[in-house]
Amino acid sequence: MAIEGKERPRSADQGAHLVSGQLGKTIQRLRKAYNLSLSELAEQAGVAKSIISQIERNETNPTLATIWRLSQALDVSIERVLASDEGPVIEKVTRADTPMLLSEDGKIRLAIIGWLRTVEWLQWYDVTAEPGGTLESEGHQRGAVECLSVLEGEFEVIVAGVSQTLAQGDSLRYRSDRHHIIRCLGTATGRATMVCIMKAAAME
Known part of the structure; x- marks a missing residue:
């Protein structure tokens, strides 16, 4: 998936608030830099004013x-919106x-275990998926590649209409500069790691 294109967990709430807290400051700073009111940004983005607030x-x-x-709407990359402007070179994250x-659909959780400062070229996630959970992404920049390694359960990856099924221990590398879907199959919770290389050489 990479986070491009691409509201919610419970014991993960604190982590989620870390993202949204950082995100909120960035959105507000960019909105004010463009001299946009909440109503104007809501209209341009197609997002409710109350949600932006x-x-x-x-x-x-x-x-x-x-x-x-x-x-x-703010004319910046999603990576730039999520990236932190501050942070130590060495950082422990609980x-x-x-x-x-x-x-x-709220059924696939992506824990960002990579460094937010690298999101423009490298993204790394711990994936937890409920049965039937689907993550659908538009194509990222040309040459982008993802690698999904299944730790538990079963997944299906569909890239440009081509489907592959993965079981525990399987890994799949695929072009993510095309429309792609990740789906958790079966009746068990799925776990995987996903690495997204946003500036990889194009795979032929």
């Missing part, structure tokens, strides 16, 4: 689709403080 006040955890629409994103 809640994001800026760190009162909600927006979906990836919402973040994407806001980044487009489980409770790990930033968390959710798929649109």
Whole structure:
């Protein structure tokens, strides 16, 4: 998936609030830099004014689709919106403080275990998926590649209409500069790691 295109967990709440707190400050700073009111940004992004207000006040955890629409309206990459401007070179992040994103259906949780400063070229996630959970992403920049390694359960990956099924221990590398879908199959919770290389050489 990478986070491009691409509101919500429980013991993951603190981590989710870490993302939205950082996100809220960034959204507010960019909105004011463009001299936009909440109403004007809401109209341009197609996101409710009340939702934007809640994001800026760190009162909600927006979906990836919402973040994407806001980044487009503010004319910045979604990676730039999520990236932190501050942070030590060496950083320990506890489980409770790990930033968390959710798929649109709320059934796939993506713990950001990579460094936010590298998101423009390398993204690394711990994936937890409920049965039937689906993460659908538009193509990222040309040459982008993802690698999904299944730790538990069974997944299906569909890239440009081509499907592959993965079981525990399987890994799949695929072009993510095309429309792609990750789905958790079966009746068990799925676990996987996902690495997204955003500036890889194009695979032929």
